Amino acid sequence: MGIIQQFERPATVGKVLVPGMPVLPLGVERHPVPGGGTRAVAIEEGDVITVVDRAGLQLCELVFFDPEGKSDPARLGSGASDEPSGTRKILGSEEASAKRVREALAKSGFDLGIARCIRLFGDGSRAGNSASFTAQGPGLLIVAAPGEAMAVDEQNAPTEIVLYVKRANPVSGKQRRQAPEPLAKPLIDKNILPGEAFVYEVKKGQYIQVLDVQGRECSDFQALDMRAVEQGRIAAIDPTTTRSLSGELYPKPGLFARYYSVDMQPLIELVQDTCGRHDTFGLACTARYYEDMGYPGHVNCTDNINRELARFGLPAQGGWPAINFFFNTMLDDANAISMDDPWSRPGDYVLMRALTDVLCISTACPCDIDPANGWEPTDIQVRVYDEHEEFPRSIGFRMTVDADVQPTKKTAFHDCFAQHTRDFVEYNGYWLPNKFNGHGTIAEYWACREKAVIMDLSPLRKYEITGPDAEALMQLCVTRNMKKLSVGQVVYTAMCYDHGGMVDDGTVFRLDQNNFRWVGGCGTSGLWMQEQAEKRGMNVWVRSSTDQLHNVAVQGPRSRDILSKIIWTKPDRQTVDELGVFRFTVGRIGDFHGPAVIVSRTGYTGELGYEVFCHPNDAKAVFDAIWEAGQPYGMIPFGLAALDMVRIEAGLIFAGYEFTDQTNPFEAGIGFTVPLKSKEDDFIGRAVLEERNAHPTRKLVGLNLEGNEVPSKGDCVRIGRAQVGEITSAVRSPILGRVIALCRMDAAHAEIGTNVEVGQLDGFQKRIPAEVVRAPHFDPTKERVKGNYA
Incomplete structure (x- = not known):
C-alpha cells in the first residue's frame, strides 16, 4: 500500500493527529472505484493519472475520450490497446x-462502442500494485x-481500484475543497x-440537504410551518418535543426520524445522515454567549436568523432553538454540558424531507473561540431537491475512521423480510429487521427454541484468503490451529492484536489446501490480515x-428437516442430513439447475441450525424455497431482538459487549479457542495470552x-462498596423463567456460588442481589446444537 501512503497522509492540527481528515497533496484528487463498478473523471492536459489495485488480482480498464469523442490510449502515453469488454458489461448493468x-x-x-482501453493488473497482481499515466x-x-x-465456492470477488489524479494546474494557495x-x-x-444565514422556502415532499463542505463546521437549522408564518406566528421545530416523542436525543433515519x-x-x-453526531441540547449561538465569553459584538447565528426572518414579519428571539447539525455536545454524569470538535468530515451531510410546506433557515456558524467549528469556521452548502426524487434511508457507515463513508445498504434478502415488518435498524452498515410485529419478539424466541426461524445475517464480513501462504497467514492471525482444519470444515476462533486484545471473533472455512474464507462481525479483521x-x-x-456472499440463518429443532427437503448436493458432497457440526457443503436449491449455495452447520442461537450462503442475485429464490419448505414446520422470521435473547442464554459473545480490543479471549469466555498446548x-x-492464562485477572461468568429487573x-x-465486575449482557430468559446476565468478573470473585449485587443509579442506591453461576445458562453441554433431542 506504499503508493497510497504517498498520496494520503493523516491530517495534523499542531501535533495532534486527525486521521478522520486525511490530507491529499495540493492538486491531488482521490476517486475510489468499487469492485464491479466504474467512474468517470474529467481530465486536463498534463494531469498525472495513477490507479492502484488495492487488494490485488483486480482487473482494471482505462478508457480515455478526447473532446472530439475519439478514444485512443495513446492520449495517456500508452501503446496498449484492448477492447473495453469489462467496461461495456458494467455500463450495461444496473450496478x-x-x-x-x-x-x-x-x-x-x-x-x-468505438472505444479502446488500457487493461491493467488482474492475474498475479499484488495488493498495492499501481500504474501511472500522463494525459497528452x-x-x-x-x-x-x-x-x-x-x-459461492469460488473466491474471485471483484475489489476496489483507487484512482488518483494529480492536476497539472492546481488551485494556487491553500487548497479548499469544493462541495x-x-x-x-x-x-x-x-x-x-x-457568519451568514440563508432563508428558503421548501414545499411539502421536497428534500433538503445540509452539507458540511470542509468538515468540522456547525450549521444551525430551523424549519417553520409556512401556514403559521403566513399568520405572523412561529410554529417551529422544538427540540424538547422532538426528543420526547422519538425517545432519542435527535432523530435518526429509520422509524423514528x-x-x-x-x-x-x-x-x-x-x-x-452521514455524520450521526449532532447537538442535542442548546440554542443557536447568541450575542449573550459571546458577551459572557468576553467578545461583545461577535457575529452570531441568532442575530443572523432574526435578521433574515424579519422580512417575513416574524418577531425576534433572544436565542433561537435550533437543530445544530454537526455540533458535538455531550452530557456527563453530573448533567454538565460540554463540547468538542465536530465529528463531521468533508462532505458529510444530512438529507431531510419536508412533511408540510416550511420556511427553512440554515447558517454557517461563525464561532471561532471554542471547538464548536474546530476553531476555524468554514462554509455550508444547502441544496433542495424535487419531491419526485427517490432517496433511500441511510445512516453513514465507515469501516475505519479514515475509510470512505458508505450509505446503509439493503441486503439481498431485505425485500423478503420487508414483507413481514417495517421495523429495521442499522447494523454494521446494513438494514436488518429488529422484530416482526405480526409475531413479536417472544413468539420469535419460542419458534427458535421449538420449531424453526429464518434470519438475515448478510452483514457478516467475509474475506477470501488465497495463495501459497494462505495457511501460514491464517495460522499467524487466528488462535486456532489451521493445520488441523480439513477441507469442508469450519472452526470458530478468535483473532487478536499483539497485546492479546481481540480484533474479532469469527469462523474460518477451508475450501481447499490454500483457500480459506473468514466470516466475522468486523471488517477490520480483514484489514488486519491484509x-x-x-x-x-x-x-x-x-x-x-x-457484497458477493449474502446469507440467512435457519435455526431451530426443525431446521434440518426443512433444509434437507430443498438442498441438492452432488454425490461427492455431504447432504444436509449427513452434515456434522462445524462442517459445510456446497449444493443447489432444488436440483442440479438451481441456485448455488453453501450450507454450513453453524449458528448463533444455541440451537440446531445452519447458515445458507448465496450470491445476492439468487437471494430471493433461496429465501422463497426455504420459506415455502418451512411453513409446514411452523417457521417464522427472526429479528435482532429475539437473537439477543437466545445468544445470551447460550453464552455466545458479541463485539462491544463481551469483548473489545481491551479484552482477551480468556476474559471474553472463549478461552477454548486458544489451544496453547496443541498449537x-x-x-x-x-x-x-500465555501469561494471561497463567495469571488471569478477569473472567466471564x-x-x-433476583427479581424481574433487567440490568443494562x-x-x-459489587461486593459491599467494592466494584468487582460489570454486566456485559442481560435478558429475562423465557425458558429459564428468570433474569440472567453475562458478567466480566474479577477472577478473585468468579467462583460459582459467590453472592454479589448489581448496582444501578449511582451503583449504590439500587442493588439487585445476584449469584455467580456457570455460563452458558442454557444447555451447557450443547446437546441442542448437536441435535440430540426430541
Whole structure:
C-alpha cells in the first residue's frame, strides 16, 4: 500500500493527529472505484493519472475520450490497446456507479462502442500494485474494475481500484475543497459562508440537504410551518418535543426520524445522515454567549436568523432553538454540558424531507473561540431537491475512521423480510429487521427454541484468503490451529492484536489446501490480515467478498428437516442430513439447475441450525424455497431482538459487549479457542495470552439475578462498596423463567456460588442481589446444537 501512503497522509492540527481528515497533496484528487463498478473523471492536459489495485488480482480498464469523442490510449502515453469488454458489461448493468458514467457519456455524446482501453493488473497482481499515466490532452477518463458474480465456492470477488489524479494546474494557495456533486438536479444550490444565514422556502415532499463542505463546521437549522408564518406566528421545530416523542436525543433515519413542533406536528423527516453526531441540547449561538465569553459584538447565528426572518414579519428571539447539525455536545454524569470538535468530515451531510410546506433557515456558524467549528469556521452548502426524487434511508457507515463513508445498504434478502415488518435498524452498515410485529419478539424466541426461524445475517464480513501462504497467514492471525482444519470444515476462533486484545471473533472455512474464507462481525479483521501479510511479505491475497456472499440463518429443532427437503448436493458432497457440526457443503436449491449455495452447520442461537450462503442475485429464490419448505414446520422470521435473547442464554459473545480490543479471549469466555498446548506454532498475541492464562485477572461468568429487573450493559457488580465486575449482557430468559446476565468478573470473585449485587443509579442506591453461576445458562453441554433431542 506504499503508493497510497504517498498520496494520503493523516491530517495534523499542531501535533495532534486527525486521521478522520486525511490530507491529499495540493492538486491531488482521490476517486475510489468499487469492485464491479466504474467512474468517470474529467481530465486536463498534463494531469498525472495513477490507479492502484488495492487488494490485488483486480482487473482494471482505462478508457480515455478526447473532446472530439475519439478514444485512443495513446492520449495517456500508452501503446496498449484492448477492447473495453469489462467496461461495456458494467455500463450495461444496473450496478450503482454505472448510472453516473452513462450520464457522463450521454452528456458528452461519446460512443463506448468505438472505444479502446488500457487493461491493467488482474492475474498475479499484488495488493498495492499501481500504474501511472500522463494525459497528452484534455478529455474524459473512465476507470472500471470489472468482475463477474462470484460463485459461492469460488473466491474471485471483484475489489476496489483507487484512482488518483494529480492536476497539472492546481488551485494556487491553500487548497479548499469544493462541495461534492449534488445527489440529483437541485432546485436550490446555495453556499453559505461563515457568519451568514440563508432563508428558503421548501414545499411539502421536497428534500433538503445540509452539507458540511470542509468538515468540522456547525450549521444551525430551523424549519417553520409556512401556514403559521403566513399568520405572523412561529410554529417551529422544538427540540424538547422532538426528543420526547422519538425517545432519542435527535432523530435518526429509520422509524423514528421526525422533527416536531411544540404542538406535536411533524415538520421534517430525516432521510439520510452521514455524520450521526449532532447537538442535542442548546440554542443557536447568541450575542449573550459571546458577551459572557468576553467578545461583545461577535457575529452570531441568532442575530443572523432574526435578521433574515424579519422580512417575513416574524418577531425576534433572544436565542433561537435550533437543530445544530454537526455540533458535538455531550452530557456527563453530573448533567454538565460540554463540547468538542465536530465529528463531521468533508462532505458529510444530512438529507431531510419536508412533511408540510416550511420556511427553512440554515447558517454557517461563525464561532471561532471554542471547538464548536474546530476553531476555524468554514462554509455550508444547502441544496433542495424535487419531491419526485427517490432517496433511500441511510445512516453513514465507515469501516475505519479514515475509510470512505458508505450509505446503509439493503441486503439481498431485505425485500423478503420487508414483507413481514417495517421495523429495521442499522447494523454494521446494513438494514436488518429488529422484530416482526405480526409475531413479536417472544413468539420469535419460542419458534427458535421449538420449531424453526429464518434470519438475515448478510452483514457478516467475509474475506477470501488465497495463495501459497494462505495457511501460514491464517495460522499467524487466528488462535486456532489451521493445520488441523480439513477441507469442508469450519472452526470458530478468535483473532487478536499483539497485546492479546481481540480484533474479532469469527469462523474460518477451508475450501481447499490454500483457500480459506473468514466470516466475522468486523471488517477490520480483514484489514488486519491484509496488514500482516504485507508486513511479512507473504505470498497471499486477502480480498473482501461481503457484497458477493449474502446469507440467512435457519435455526431451530426443525431446521434440518426443512433444509434437507430443498438442498441438492452432488454425490461427492455431504447432504444436509449427513452434515456434522462445524462442517459445510456446497449444493443447489432444488436440483442440479438451481441456485448455488453453501450450507454450513453453524449458528448463533444455541440451537440446531445452519447458515445458507448465496450470491445476492439468487437471494430471493433461496429465501422463497426455504420459506415455502418451512411453513409446514411452523417457521417464522427472526429479528435482532429475539437473537439477543437466545445468544445470551447460550453464552455466545458479541463485539462491544463481551469483548473489545481491551479484552482477551480468556476474559471474553472463549478461552477454548486458544489451544496453547496443541498449537505449537506462534500466532499474534500468543506470548501475552500465555501469561494471561497463567495469571488471569478477569473472567466471564454467568449471573442469576433476583427479581424481574433487567440490568443494562455496563452496570457495576459489587461486593459491599467494592466494584468487582460489570454486566456485559442481560435478558429475562423465557425458558429459564428468570433474569440472567453475562458478567466480566474479577477472577478473585468468579467462583460459582459467590453472592454479589448489581448496582444501578449511582451503583449504590439500587442493588439487585445476584449469584455467580456457570455460563452458558442454557444447555451447557450443547446437546441442542448437536441435535440430540426430541
